[in-house]
Amino acid sequence: MKKVNWGILSTAKIGREKVIPAMQKGQWSHIGAIASRSLAQAQKVAREMGIAKAYGSYDELFADPDIEAIYNPLPNDQHVAMTLAAARAGKHVLCEKPFAMNARQAEELREVAGKVHIMEAFMVRFHPQWLRSRELVRSGALGELRTVQAFFSYFNRQPDNIRNLPEVGGGALYDIGCYAIVAGRFLFESEPLRAVALIDRDPDFQTDRTVTAIVDFGDGRRLDFTVSTQSVPYQRVQAIGTKKRLELEIPFNAPLGGATRIFVDDASAPGGASAVAETLSPCDMYALQGDAFSQAVRGEIDLPYGLDDAISNMRILDALYQSGSSGRWENV
Known part of the structure; x- marks a missing residue:
């Protein structure tokens, strides 16, 4: 079994304190890179958390051929735009809640439906x-x-x-x-x-x-x-x-x-x-969520919750x- 190689979008607090440490303990997930609009901040967090790669822009992360999946914990108004950009680059995306600012905005992601996995990050489930x-x-x-x-x-x-x-x-x-x-x-x-x-x-x-x-x-x-x-x-x-x-x-x-x-x-x-x-x-529960998404990427299980689920919410x-x-x- 090969772990899914993840990239983290931003150095947001929820990622640093909860999601990254949990996924680093996961059986199916590996954190391979982190990106920030500040290269220095990305490098700092990467050093502290033992992440191999740090990028000073989100586009550089999306362009990394070794990265298979993206975790998106950006502010709510950036969820759809950055999820869409990652998906267009062929990356699977786990996006923090709420998925969008409204359902109409979330519908924009139908452009990439079926090409990559996209799931809203309700870890409680x-x-x-x-x-x-x-x-x-x-x-x-x-x-x-x-x-x-x-x-x-x-x-x-x-x-x-x-x-x-x-x-x-x-x-x-x-x-x-x-x-x-x-x-x-x-x-x-x-x-x-x-x-x-x-x-x-x-x-x-x-x-x-x-x-x-x-x-x-x-x-x-x-x-x-x-x-x-x-x-x-x-x-x-x-x-x-x-x-x-x-x-x-x-x-x-x-x-x-x-x-x-x-x-x-x-x-x-x-x-x-x-x-x-x-x-x-x-x-x-963050480790369980990351592993479930990674298993879906590997084809071991069906994606538990997809785009339609996020739009419904x-x-x-x-x-x-x-x-x-x-x-x-x-x-x-």
Whole structure:
């Protein structure tokens, strides 16, 4: 088995602190090069992280014949343009979420569909706690799944942070609301019909700082969630069925290399006293994601999630933003 040789687009924090270290431990992934608009910065990070090649431009990375796949963690407004440039150069691309600024922009990547693999980087979908939760839903252990509830928040009012800059795709929906949407789609294993949202915007940044939404999957099934960039840090996902309730304790920022727990509660005792905990083995979901993509590049497995999946998620985000302005339900 030959590992896939990866190039990293930019020296972004998520790459340096989470994705690169994880993929360097992967069974199917090798980090061969890193590029930055500053050659000195690329060389510095390459030295620190043991990466053989450093480039002072993204085009140089795309032109490297030894690089097979690209990880794109650039700011949101650059995701499509740089993913398209890499794909045109024949590179497979794992692109950070959100995939684009809107679904129409994401559709531009249909130009390269079928020529290379392109996947949106929702690492949570590879974590054992998510896979086990979906397994329990599929088994009927919860009865009929009626509602998925999610809450995800942190506090950040730094004026220069990209999460607070609307022109580059800042705001709660883009940054963390996309995870809540993925939770609903992952557990219902279907696409929604319509969505409605209440959006509160920061008076200075004009980004959406708190969003509460309902996403209707039809047949009485709905996702409801709140996300906020200006609330106390907290996260939970619950899947509520006709027989039992399932809860993911740390659904989105699971400890890398640490164990996680899910709870299943038949409500036979009040206050969650009847909940039964299941502990999932330690893992690094970024390593699992990188290896799954690499295995798809090698033809060992089908690509788990492709371009259509990413566009579907963007359509839901579009509908929620539109609803926040119109005050109405919007079709997805």
